[in-house]
Amino acid sequence: MRRAQPKPPLVAGAKGWELDELVRRRRLREQARRPLAVNLAEGIALSEFLSSFTGAARR
């Protein structure tokens, strides 16, 4: 069984906000490579879950 490849290190010495931004962009690129069906299902689940707290609901 193949092991997952380790992710390359982020930029050494980056400041906190720069690191946050690098992580955010890497996550976005990873999500963009996934099947649309997976992302759509997760987006729906996230929206439904948050609506139970925020009251951004049906009526």
Place this chain on the structure above:
Amino acid sequence: MTSPLGLGELLERLAGADIRFVLVGGLAVNAWGYLRSTRDIDMVPAPDRKNLERLADLLASVGGRVETPDGRLGSSAIGTFLRAGDRTLVSTDLGPVDVLQGHPQVPRYEDLESGGQKVEIGGACVVVCSLEALLDMKRASDRLRDRDDLEALEAAHGEA
């Protein structure tokens, strides 16, 4: 009293009722890789009369009401608004549906459908608008949310 959204169930019902439409807006943004919450289903329906009748019937069956600036209208108004070809916001028991027609920033159904991507969801199939069409719609908007979507999608797909 409000209830949690049922967007997944609503989308499956739409797709399972032989209604032709293209998904745009927040759910399309999610499908293309920027996961964020959304409050409704934004869709562009095929404009033929039978399709709009099926859409009106389905929305009425889940408690649909037309939202207008002057208040909420009964389910019998849904078909009238859809046939008029205008943008129609319908609140339902499962969540709101924003039916986009005749909107200057939204391409025609035929153009969206031909470039769209078919996506399986809950055993049914929906068409999600192309990334290019989605980016064009976001670029044409000056809403803060749309600008945020645009930045994220461009970063996700290497166009930043």
